[in-house]
Amino acid sequence: MAKRLSVIDVDRCVGCQSCMFACARRLGEGGLAGACIGVRSAGGIRRGFVVVVCRACPDPPCARVCPTDALLLRPPGGVRLRADLCIGCGNCAEACPFGAVFWDRAQNKPQICVYCGYCARYCPYEVLALEDLTPPPSIRGRDGEAAGGGVRKEAPHAPP
Amino acid sequence: MLPHDPLPRILYIDLSRRRFWVAERPDLFEDGLGGAGVAIRLLEEECPPGADPLGPENPVILAVGPLVGLFPMASKTVAMFQSPHTGNLGESHAGGRSAVAIRMAGYGAIILRGASPTPVYVVVEDDSVYFRDASALWGLRSSATVGRVIRERERGAGVRTIMRIGRAGERGVTYACVVTETYRHFGRLGLGAVFGSKKLKALVVSGRRALPVADRRAYREAYDAIFQAATDSPLMQKYHELGTAMNVLPLDAIGALPTRNLRSGRFEGAEAISGENLARNYLGRRVACAHCPVACIHLAALRIPYPNDPYFYKTVMVGYDHEPIYAVGSMLGIADVAGMLQVLDEVEAVGLDVMSAGVVLAWATEAMERGLISLKETDGLTLTWGDWETYIRAVGRIVDPPNDFYQALGRGVEHAASLYGGADFALAFGGNEMPGYHTGPACHLTYLTGARHSHLDSAGYSLDQRAAAKGEALTPEGVAETLLEEERWRQVLASLVVCFFARGVYTPEIVQRALAVAGILRSADDLARIGAETLTRKHAFKTREGFDPAQLRIPRRILETPSPLGRLEENFLRQAIVRFFMGTEANGQ
Ligand code: SF4
Numbered sequence A: 001m002a003k004r005l006s007v008i009d010v011d012r013c014v015g016c017q018s019c020m021f022a023c024a025r026r027l028g029e030g031g032l033a034g035a036c037i038g039v040r041s042a043g044g045i046r047r048g049f050v051v052v053v054c055r056a057c058p059d060p061p062c063a064r065v066c067p068t069d070a071l072l073l074r075p076p077g078g079v080r081l082r083a084d085l086c087i088g089c090g091n092c093a094e095a096c097p098f099g100a101v102f103w104d105r106a107q108n109k110p111q112i113c114v115y116c117g118y119c120a121r122y123c124p125y126e127v128l129a130l131e132d133l134t135p136p137p138s139i140r141g142r143d144g145e146a147a148g149g150g151v152r153k154e155a156p157h158a159p160p
Numbered sequence B: 001m002l003p004h005d006p007l008p009r010i011l012y013i014d015l016s017r018r019r020f021w022v023a024e025r026p027d028l029f030e031d032g033l034g035g036a037g038v039a040i041r042l043l044e045e046e047c048p049p050g051a052d053p054l055g056p057e058n059p060v061i062l063a064v065g066p067l068v069g070l071f072p073m074a075s076k077t078v079a080m081f082q083s084p085h086t087g088n089l090g091e092s093h094a095g096g097r098s099a100v101a102i103r104m105a106g107y108g109a110i111i112l113r114g115a116s117p118t119p120v121y122v123v124v125e126d127d128s129v130y131f132r133d134a135s136a137l138w139g140l141r142s143s144a145t146v147g148r149v150i151r152e153r154e155r156g157a158g159v160r161t162i163m164r165i166g167r168a169g170e171r172g173v174t175y176a177c178v179v180t181e182t183y184r185h186f187g188r189l190g191l192g193a194v195f196g197s198k199k200l201k202a203l204v205v206s207g208r209r210a211l212p213v214a215d216r217r218a219y220r221e222a223y224d225a226i227f228q229a230a231t232d233s234p235l236m237q238k239y240h241e242l243g244t245a246m247n248v249l250p251l252d253a254i255g256a257l258p259t260r261n262l263r264s265g266r267f268e269g270a271e272a273i274s275g276e277n278l279a280r281n282y283l284g285r286r287v288a289c290a291h292c293p294v295a296c297i298h299l300a301a302l303r304i305p306y307p308n309d310p311y312f313y314k315t316v317m318v319g320y321d322h323e324p325i326y327a328v329g330s331m332l333g334i335a336d337v338a339g340m341l342q343v344l345d346e347v348e349a350v351g352l353d354v355m356s357a358g359v360v361l362a363w364a365t366e367a368m369e370r371g372l373i374s375l376k377e378t379d380g381l382t383l384t385w386g387d388w389e390t391y392i393r394a395v396g397r398i399v400d401p402p403n404d405f406y407q408a409l410g411r412g413v414e415h416a417a418s419l420y421g422g423a424d425f426a427l428a429f430g431g432n433e434m435p436g437y438h439t440g441p442a443c444h445l446t447y448l449t450g451a452r453h454s455h456l457d458s459a460g461y462s463l464d465q466r467a468a469a470k471g472e473a474l475t476p477e478g479v480a481e482t483l484l485e486e487e488r489w490r491q492v493l494a495s496l497v498v499c500f501f502a503r504g505v506y507t508p509e510i511v512q513r514a515l516a517v518a519g520i521l522r523s524a525d526d527l528a529r530i531g532a533e534t535l536t537r538k539h540a541f542k543t544r545e546g547f548d549p550a551q552l553r554i555p556r557r558i559l560e561t562p563s564p565l566g567r568l569e570e571n572f573l574r575q576a577i578v579r580f581f582m583g584t585e586a587n588g589q
């Protein structure tokens, strides 16, 4: 079953970056270059944090603007990168309203969450979880409920 | 060290000429690992003997270590400089995002040289350095505003550190701090004043590097072991739940919570200012340093009504910890939590080291009670225990001194007492104001002998408490040796650079395993030797700059107020001091 990473309760986030380092470590690296998830303050640490990660849109704007169709749709939501097709133009990164298309500067290509859930295993405060992505969301663009912008989510895409 | 690890890269920033360059110094990191071990070597290179702490010749060294960016709780930056507060070794550690940001920008250390003729803030983004005009930021009322303005203007949200000073640093108050990520500090020994003397309002660093590891599988396994140990540990759980403020009540219960300038070790308002009460009634958010799952930083949400506007409120988020609570709570006799938090907020806004500020105000209050100073000196303020509103005004006067008295307060309690008397109750050790423990002889010996005169140098407070719990008698020799051993090991942690709160997790075995992932193979003996040598170098620097253990002043007050281990004896302390410094010379090579 297709999965996606979900931000369950961003108000519990302490900004520890454990998720970011985990995502990079998934590739066997230290540091942050490989991270496909980003945590930043919501306009100063006193206001808490925003967790930016791909929310696996059913009709992803990043894929729509790719001139070489390097971002393949992954039903029922999300994308997969075909690196051999990517020309590194950066359109996808600009198109994502959440800023969830991160950039691999070494390869000059996008790096996007692969919905593996490795990061969630290291979140000490249950901010993140991997969840099933079926059935497909019926209403396109109900962003307010979902992960990317760090908005609190009331169990969208709940299994029937 | 692995071939593509950027650790040995040192970024030099010359503020006088607005130039920067990078030098590769693998030799330093081979010998000193990183952090404190590298910083002291760079300070030896960069700081001329007798440097004026507020002159352009005083360098600022910011160093991180090999484990930063690889392992959790390796989250600290070590700053070294000549301290304007003590005129000797300045060393201060801070977390926030500072360490991870420096490492991710691709450096093991950053050196600030010279001084800018006009206010400037410096932005380091990977390989680029930008010098930005900060004249409009100079003199801003609050250090928080400085952070906000820079946050909105610069890139790197989420992976940057914004180290900045408040007006105290601009004005050269010798215990001005550098604030980073709003709630963490290079607190002690006056780094803020050194920034101010360089007209450096802020330093922003960001980056997103990859770091190589020797073996991927070994990396994940070592990581998991450390992460598990950290998240399973009951102590870490407490740091998360109550934070360091968990210490207030236990210290009060044994009579070790310095109160009203240490006239007592018990505070009748302890319950009110305790971590428990703050968590129940004020805790608004917990925050972590970068790459730390513990999240020990506690922010109180304080709702303040506007006096003349009905139903008009502002909500401020005030960081609290044991030391700030002691310094402006029990030490000033403030049991009104909301009042205490407002003093903390003011100290934060102007950018003072809260521990020194509290002790300075406590001394001034007692000096006023005893008639050593009058309303003339205090500029009309009647300093009274518990009167937090007056203390807030006094903080303002320390930063903008209307007279010689406040000017003197701006140089610390040792200096003020040398002019106005009252040295017996001027609570400074090696020139640095007292931390929040009066547990017995060992805590004071840490303040006296520690290279930074900080309670964290060798944690004598925990030695005292262990002795009390077990009913053991302490001896001068025993204390000296235990503290020396502890301070040496902490040099290793401070070189990696691992948070001291994680010392239980980072055992010598774990440290070796983590270093091996970074391609650095060191035996337990190697580590012990590196720790001892780093401490020896610090003492050599201090000796060069005129430090003499025989001249250490022991404030009478600590002998008068009984500790949980009874009344302290000056002889005991002197013997232990002699023994400690014999040890640093004998075994340190
Ligand atoms: S789910 Fe996997 S790819 Fe996506 S952010 Fe988490 S670790 Fe990275």
Ligand code: SF4
Residues within 6 Å of the ligand: A012, A013, A014, A015, A016, A017, A018, A019, A020, A039, A051, A122, A123, A124, A125, A126, A127, A128
């Ligand atoms: S691991 Fe969890 S708490 Fe830490 S930054 Fe990521 S989402 Fe926030």
